[in-house]
Amino acid sequence: MTRRAVITGIGVVAPGGNGRDAYWDLLSAGRTATRAISLFDATAFRSRVAAECDFDPVAAGLTPREVRRMDRAAQFAVVAAREAVAESGVDLGSYDPGRIGVSVGSAVGCTMGLEEEYTVLSDGGRNWLVDHTYGVPHLYGYMVPSTLAVEVARESGAEGPVALVSTGCTSGLDAIGHGVQLIEEGSADVVVAGATDAPLSPITSACFDAIKATTPNTSDPEHASRPFDGRRDGFVLGEGSAVLVIEEATAARRRGASVYAEILGFASRSNAHHMTGLKPDGREMAEAIRVAMDRARLGPDGVDYINAHGSGTKQNDRHETAAFKRSLGQRAYDVPVSSIKSMIGHSLGAIGSLEIAACALALRHQVVPPTANLTVPDPECDLDYVPRTAREHPMERVLSVGSGFGGFQSAMVLGRPRSARETV
Amino acid sequence: MSASGIAPHRGTPPVVTGIGVVAPTGIGARRHWESVLAGKSGLGRITRFDPTGYPVRVAGEVPGFDAVREVPGRLVPQTDRFTHFALAAAEAALGDSGVDPASLPEYEMAVVTASSSGGTEFGQHEMERLYRNGPSWVGAYQSIAWFYAATTGQVSIRHGMRGPCGVLCCEQAGGLDALGQARRLLRTGSRLVLTGGTDASLCPYGLVAQLASGGLSTVDDPARAYLPFDASASGFVPGEGGAFLTVESAASARERGAHRYGEILGYAAGFDPAPRTGRPPVLAAVIRRALADARIGAPEVGVVFADASGVPEQDLAEARAISEVFGAGAVPVTAPKALTGRLYAGGAALDAVTALLSLGHGVVPHTAGPGRPAPGCEIDLVLDRPRQTGPRTALVLARGYGGFTSALLLGAADTPLTPH
Amino acid sequence: MADPTSPNPVTLSTTSAFTLDDLRRILRAGAGVDEQIDLSGAIAGVPFAELGYDSLALLELTGRIEREYAIRIPDGELEHTRTPAEAVTYVNSQLSQEGI
Numbered sequence: 001m002t003r004r005a006v007i008t009g010i011g012v013v014a015p016g017g018n019g020r021d022a023y024w025d026l027l028s029a030g031r032t033a034t035r036a037i038s039l040f041d042a043t044a045f046r047s048r049v050a051a052e053c054d055f056d057p058v059a060a061g062l063t064p065r066e067v068r069r070m071d072r073a074a075q076f077a078v079v080a081a082r083e084a085v086a087e088s089g090v091d092l093g094s095y096d097p098g099r100i101g102v103s104v105g106s107a108v109g110c111t112m113g114l115e116e117e118y119t120v121l122s123d124g125g126r127n128w129l130v131d132h133t134y135g136v137p138h139l140y141g142y143m144v145p146s147t148l149a150v151e152v153a154r155e156s157g158a159e160g161p162v163a164l165v166s167t168g169c170t171s172g173l174d175a176i177g178h179g180v181q182l183i184e185e186g187s188a189d190v191v192v193a194g195a196t197d198a199p200l201s202p203i204t205s206a207c208f209d210a211i212k213a214t215t216p217n218t219s220d221p222e223h224a225s226r227p228f229d230g231r232r233d234g235f236v237l238g239e240g241s242a243v244l245v246i247e248e249a250t251a252a253r254r255r256g257a258s259v260y261a262e263i264l265g266f267a268s269r270s271n272a273h274h275m276t277g278l279k280p281d282g283r284e285m286a287e288a289i290r291v292a293m294d295r296a297r298l299g300p301d302g303v304d305y306i307n308a309h310g311s312g313t314k315q316n317d318r319h320e321t322a323a324f325k326r327s328l329g330q331r332a333y334d335v336p337v338s339s340i341k342s343m344i345g346h347s348l349g350a351i352g353s354l355e356i357a358a359c360a361l362a363l364r365h366q367v368v369p370p371t372a373n374l375t376v377p378d379p380e381c382d383l384d385y386v387p388r389t390a391r392e393h394p395m396e397r398v399l400s401v402g403s404g405f406g407g408f409q410s411a412m413v414l415g416r417p418r419s420a421r422e423t424v
Numbered sequence: 425m426s427a428s429g430i431a432p433h434r435g436t437p438p439v440v441t442g443i444g445v446v447a448p449t450g451i452g453a454r455r456h457w458e459s460v461l462a463g464k465s466g467l468g469r470i471t472r473f474d475p476t477g478y479p480v481r482v483a484g485e486v487p488g489f490d491a492v493r494e495v496p497g498r499l500v501p502q503t504d505r506f507t508h509f510a511l512a513a514a515e516a517a518l519g520d521s522g523v524d525p526a527s528l529p530e531y532e533m534a535v536v537t538a539s540s541s542g543g544t545e546f547g548q549h550e551m552e553r554l555y556r557n558g559p560s561w562v563g564a565y566q567s568i569a570w571f572y573a574a575t576t577g578q579v580s581i582r583h584g585m586r587g588p589c590g591v592l593c594c595e596q597a598g599g600l601d602a603l604g605q606a607r608r609l610l611r612t613g614s615r616l617v618l619t620g621g622t623d624a625s626l627c628p629y630g631l632v633a634q635l636a637s638g639g640l641s642t643v644d645d646p647a648r649a650y651l652p653f654d655a656s657a658s659g660f661v662p663g664e665g666g667a668f669l670t671v672e673s674a675a676s677a678r679e680r681g682a683h684r685y686g687e688i689l690g691y692a693a694g695f696d697p698a699p700r701t702g703r704p705p706v707l708a709a710v711i712r713r714a715l716a717d718a719r720i721g722a723p724e725v726g727v728v729f730a731d732a733s734g735v736p737e738q739d740l741a742e743a744r745a746i747s748e749v750f751g752a753g754a755v756p757v758t759a760p761k762a763l764t765g766r767l768y769a770g771g772a773a774l775d776a777v778t779a780l781l782s783l784g785h786g787v788v789p790h791t792a793g794p795g796r797p798a799p800g801c802e803i804d805l806v807l808d809r810p811r812q813t814g815p816r817t818a819l820v821l822a823r824g825y826g827g828f829t830s831a832l833l834l835g836a837a838d839t840p841l842t843p844h
Numbered sequence: 845m846a847d848p849t850s851p852n853p854v855t856l857s858t859t860s861a862f863t864l865d866d867l868r869r870i871l872r873a874g875a876g877v878d879e880q881i882d883l884s885g886a887i888a889g890v891p892f893a894e895l896g897y898d899s900l901a902l903l904e905l906t907g908r909i910e911r912e913y914a915i916r917i918p919d920g921e922l923e924h925t926r927t928p929a930e931a932v933t934y935v936n937s938q939l940s941q942e943g944i
Contacts, residue, residue, distance in 0.1 A: 004427070109572065125551065136636070137636060138636065144540055150827060153827065157697070159709075162594070163594055166572035167576070177428065206562035269586055276900060287531060291429070498876040568900070
């Protein structure tokens with residue numbers, strides 16, 4: 001009997017609102033959560049806009065010790081995981097711990113904690129030979145991104161396979177894909193899977209400044225993230241986390257779980273072309289889409305919505321527009337496409353999980369979230385990008401794609417569960 | 425077919441057709457194996473910076489690694505040392521397999537690496553420039569050199585591998601998890617995976633961060649600093665380097681008539697319960713799951729390459745798990761990593777390579793250093809000299825900070841390796 | 845391709861504030877040099893792409909020149925030069941504007 005994976009719980013920490021409901025409110029209203037950076041003094045930076053989370057770890061339920069121990073990215077992930085597990089109704093205690101898996105994605109790990117401690121140990125960059133006597137007990141936990149998976153695993157009581165997946169900006173999609181594989185191959189029956197990133201710190205901002213990838217637009221932060229718009233000028237950094245509970249479909253049905261979506265297909269490819277550059281033909285992303293749809297047993301007409309990578313760089317928007325045309329042919333012109341990065345920015349590795357969460361919610365509500373700020377389309381981006389306003393739209397299957405530094409291209413197909421078709 | 429492309433039948437085990445090593449025991453698999461058999465340690469006082477002021481001054485550095493010679497010129501300033509090591513080891517593993525990537529379908533070749541802490545030294549330099557001089561002093565390559573996926577991206581570009589590439593960060597267990605992931609890919613449409621791991625965190629901030637893990641030995645004598653399973657075990661010595669392996673589907677290797685180092689028979693991963701839950705560590709359960717996955721019994725295992733933490737309570741836990749599964753002293757156990765220190769993302773990948781060489785040569789290498797077993801460690805630790813026991817199956821164990829626990833079973837190829 | 849004995853098709857003033865050798869030095873330090881490239885040869889008219897330098901290399905070059913020569917290079921301007929000769933000319937024009 002083929003094992004299949006379904007999404008039964010969603011937890012979110014996102015710019016513009018924490019929690020699944022606030023997240024969907026923001027997306028379906030087409031509101032933007034981008035603003036002038038407040039998390040650090042960005043005066044000397046080229047890009048001074050970001051999508052920040054209004055996140056109070058204590059209010060979010062973390063204890064003082066957890067707050068001390070965990071970097072911001074870990075705090076996000078644990079809070080999102082708690083929500084996902086609670087919301088799914090799954091009793092993890094009823095599972096054999098060895099059958100519980102964890103798969104967390106992150107592009108930059110615990111960068112914030114690592115950087116903050118660096119400034120202390122080096123005394124503001126003065127000393128190459130940093131002073132170990134100023135090291136905090138959790139410093140090693142900041143150095144290794146695996147900490148993020150450790151925290152979620154301990155939270156979930158997982159004693160099965162646990163992994164931190166770090167494929168740049170496709171980490172979130174790939175981590176969920178990894179979780180699906182653990183269930184399908186029989187290594188786990190339930191996987192707490194998602195991604196987290198908190199890159200709004202000087203070093204990460206400076207590194208995107210250096211390659212002029214982020215927007216230099218500082219005058220109009222609310223409208224700075226403009227995927228597919230002819231006036232876009234770079235992406236807007238974001239932060240956040242989405243964590244899902246993924247269960248083996250039969251077990252989920254047996255316990256009467258409310259299923260958001262079934263994961264029908266996943267594939268990833270690399271462009272082996274350039275660490276940051278994309279070829280305009282979208283060839284490898286198209287191949288990832290083709291394989292994911294093939295695994296879902298779908299033809300080009302099989303998807304009803306595409307959640308785009310849509311980062312808001314000219315290079316990306318044209319690359320993936322080409323990829324959609326290449327993989328779906330004429331269908332690419334008919335299917336609605338949107339980018340939620342227009343509202344919540346680009347949270348690097350986390351965004352793929354936030355986008356899958358958005359797809360699952362879109363399927364449940366039968367509403368396509370819009371591409372905010374899209375007013376003057378780039379003539380080379382000539383698909384239906386659902387500008388500015390959410391759209392009610394019947395959807396059975398949706399596609400989400402991601403593209404990342406290192407050449408990674410990933411695609412995932414979600415389907416509305418049969419049970420949901422009857423009950424919702 | 426399933427969402428991840430798993431076929432209904434698992435097929436024959438994948439095979440390893442190439443190996444590449446950059447380690448404190450030497451650059452190149454041959455030199456590494458010679459050092460292992462000779463018990464020649466690569467541990468010494470840290471030379472990459474002045475360690476005088478730090479409580480840990482001993483490490484395993486890769487001797488004589490000249491990036492300019494080993495790495496394409498442009499990539500020397502554009503990538504961190506951990507990627508330098510990986511580029512060299514991956515090239516060696518691919519060359520050793522005799523495969524010409526241009527002759528294979530581009531989407532059926534993938535790169536999967538383990539990463540532990542990314543481009544630590546590169547990152548320290550760039551943070552120093554940021555905090556000394558300002559944001560505009562951070563270079564363009566920080567964006568592609570520091571992050572954990574840097575190595576997979578560069579290796580895939582260099583060799584034109586466009587399949588489902590990946591990166592797993594499971595601290596020191598990651599090397600085995602990367603091999604496990606390689607096997608998954610070979611079951612879902614890939615035919616060749618270049619996999620492994622490297623680490624190079626021997627810069628001041630990297631070392632200081634490692635101090636906080638609490639596992640490092642502060643013993644100053646390189647010969648006494650890392651003595652796993654010994655009564656005077658005092659923690660471990662950090663090291664740099666790692667290894668890569670070319671893993672292919674059995675069909676692909678057969679088609680090419682490729683030389684085979686061995687087979688991947690089984691793999692399992694688990695995670696230790698949080699401290700103070702009262703639940704036991706998962707190592708014994710993970711070993712059993714790997715055996716079940718390989719469909720072999722414990723008595724068929726000819727040698728165990730231990731994780732060998734060097735932290736006494738972890739050594740004891742590992743020894744107990746091995747005894748629980750195999751019986752006290754029932755299987756030879758070894759830890760050649762005593763010669764290299766613990767290489768983080770590179771350690772388990774190197775152990776897998778050493779295990780394949782052990783199977784190929786019919787020799788169990790010894791653990792150089794330890795002499796007096798720690799009380800309670802009832803294992804047959806191979807000491808003093810290699811044993812010519814002709815093992816056919818090797819179990820490699822790895823544990824990562826926080827609770828990662830992985831086990832890999834490797835089988836000997838039909839044809840033994842010719843002695844070097 | 846870059847044979848040092850062949851006559852340089854592009855002549856550059858040796859009295860410029862920013863010379864081809866400065867460019868060579870900064871490229872070497874920032875982006876490195878591929879083995880098959882002779883950066884000390886006649887590279888002035890050779891497209892950056894043929895020398896192995898991509899958009900990232902030119903961004904790194906931009907940053908290094910901005911810091912060393914304390915000038916501002918507007919987005920895209922240096923990245924859009926095609927050859928070392930064009931880049932040297934461009935940098936000198938920026939330097940003269942800054943009154944150096």
